[in-house]
Amino acid sequence: MQSEALNNVITYAPNSRDELIDYAVDNKKILVAVNAEKILHATDQSRAIINRNLGYPDGIGAVWALRKKGHKSTVKIPGCELWLDLIQKHHRDKSFYLVGGKDEVINATVEQLKSEFEGINICNFRNGYLKTEEEEYALIEDVKKHRPDVVFVAMGSPKQELLMERIQKEHNAVYQGLGGSFDVYTGNVKRAPKWWVKNNLEWTYRLINQPSRIKRQIHLLRFFINLHLNRY
Template structure:
């Protein structure tokens, strides 16, 4: 599948979740969510990380830019939903390993997954507080030993991507970086209501709930200008 470059950030223009799931099952690799912020603030390091892996359209900003380039059927695939669809599709045939968040949250996540997906096989899990190289090495060694088919890492970018690449050097699997998805899944963080999500206004809902985000979201004005002037 051809990748499309937006400000040097290469994205796969998947037209459905089904297409993405089929692709990653066939090719494995590291899934990285791409939104307007990652495109606008791309650096040499972040571009390099994304471009050697599987960038997919996570936000409305990325979706609009791809549509502008002629990919009319491209769809937005929120990462906080995608990981659960990976679980739902493959939990009867694949094994899983989870890394990230606080101890309480990761334990609640594992317990909830086991309740919702009765036959799920979770090979291992741990919190995201990996403070030393020894911590990292023990984690990687455990993953190499247990050989999970799918590894979810929820630590924020680019930390989670760098860790997944380190693991991938010794164990090939389906990887996905999840940011704060475990917190959302367990109810510690509330996601925008369905109407806001469906109308691509999730960013506005977050801003209403957390006005201090204005400093972070002011970039959307610049991104909108890029879209209008077709700078992307």
């Protein structure tokens, strides 16, 4: 699978979701979402985290940048959908470990997954509130004990990526950072309706419903100007 450096952020250019999932599973990668904001506002730390792992085009801005580089068949793969695609493809032959959210959210997530994916092997799970080094150590030891094939961590960046890297040093598996995906999956947070998502207008829907995001969205104009001027 090919990749490009976008503002020195190495981003892979998958032609399909299956291609990305197969590559991640075969090579036991840490999947990190890349969007226009992460490209535009890349810091030394965030850039290094993505470049050490498998950055994929989670947002349409990253897709447009990759297509402008010549990867015309690159597809957008939202992280809040990718983890479920991975489960759909491998719930009968892989084991899963989930970390993230409040107790009620992670419990609801596990119950919903068991209901939706018959026979899924969730070897263990816990909330996303690791308050001490001892709790983090206990989590790593528990992951080593259960030896899952896939680990999902929903804590937000860069905390989730740094934690996944620490765990992977002790247990080699596929990892994906999910941010608030458990909340979306269980209905605690409403995602944009399908029409907006299908037409790459999810950011517009969010702006309409959260006008306070305007300051954040204005910065993205710089991204599209830079893209048009071939600065990536």
